[in-house]
């Protein structure tokens with residue numbers, strides 16, 4: 001059993017400054033007073049657990065993560081609920097994905113209970129940093145890096161550092177009652193992930209490879225890139241930081257249907273994606289997982305069969321998509337405004353996260 005040594009920060013952010021940050025946190029800009037760290041070595045396994053002041057690491061310039069990017073991370077949130085309780089949202093699901101990412105990147109497994117204990121420790125210590133407005137939260141970023149110094153590259157590192165940092169957050173792309181619709185860019189030049197690659201792992205390198213295309217998207221008035229499959233450049237996969245859902249008008253049984261691309265190994269298995277697939281049927285919304293091509297997307301929007309599209313992820317929660325652009329053309333979705341199915345799912349999910357709605361799957365993990 002690993003114990004955590006507690007070293008409180010003797011110079012925490014002054015209360016007035018913290019309150020000003022919490023009033024308008026943005027996303028990923030400011031960090032709390034503490035962090036949790038754990039070390040791993042082949043001889044000792046996980047050891048040296050610490051809750052310590054947030055601050056820089058001292059690392060040898062030859063440390064392998066700087067050269068070969070052996071790294072993985074998670075993104076998750078703690079919410080302040082109506083009764084003042086703080087709850088993590090599905091930390092077990094993030095722990096399981098972290099294990100899968102680490103396995104793919106040839107890194108050691110961090111037991112789920114240790115992962116969750118590290119989060120609980122940081123959130124309890126920095127509980128004053130959890131904002132309370134709906135749509136705001138304390139964003140938690142657990143990550144693991146390879147720390148062996150040296151440029152040898154035939155074997156993975158023999159030592160690792162696990163760390164959790166926390167940052168008060170507004171939902172990325174806006175937390176208001178009516179979220180801003182996104183413009184998305186179909187990348188015809190670049191590919192995010194190929195079969196057999198690391199696309200399903202939450203590894204930093206997957207994100208590094210996307211910035212060039214994202215810059216192109218922003219240059220064309222878009223917020224995010226939609227990635228297509230590597231082989232045919234035809235099938236919609238994900239948006240890099242978010243999964244996509246397509247909303248179809250009610251058919252014979254009167255229920256709208258949400259469809260998302262299947263987990264083929266090249267896209268990230270989002271926890272929000274999984275939560276919506278479980279939650280939608282409770283709200284009378286049918287679900288499906290099937291491939292959708294760019295051509296179908298355009299045609300089904302034009303015919304009115306496809307009424308809404310939204311993106312989902314921990315950081316963004318649920319963000320409507322209003323417009324699709326690419327080098328070869330553009331089209332809009334519905335009237336470009338967030339549709340009723342998108343808003344209904346968003347309201348329900350945020351309601352569970354903030355404890356305003358029943359939690360039928362016991363997703364809230366009280367700290």
Ligand code: COI
Pocket residue numbers: 074075076207240241242313314315316
């Ligand atoms: C998240 O939604 O938590 C993510 O990790 C996506 C992005 C912020 C990189």
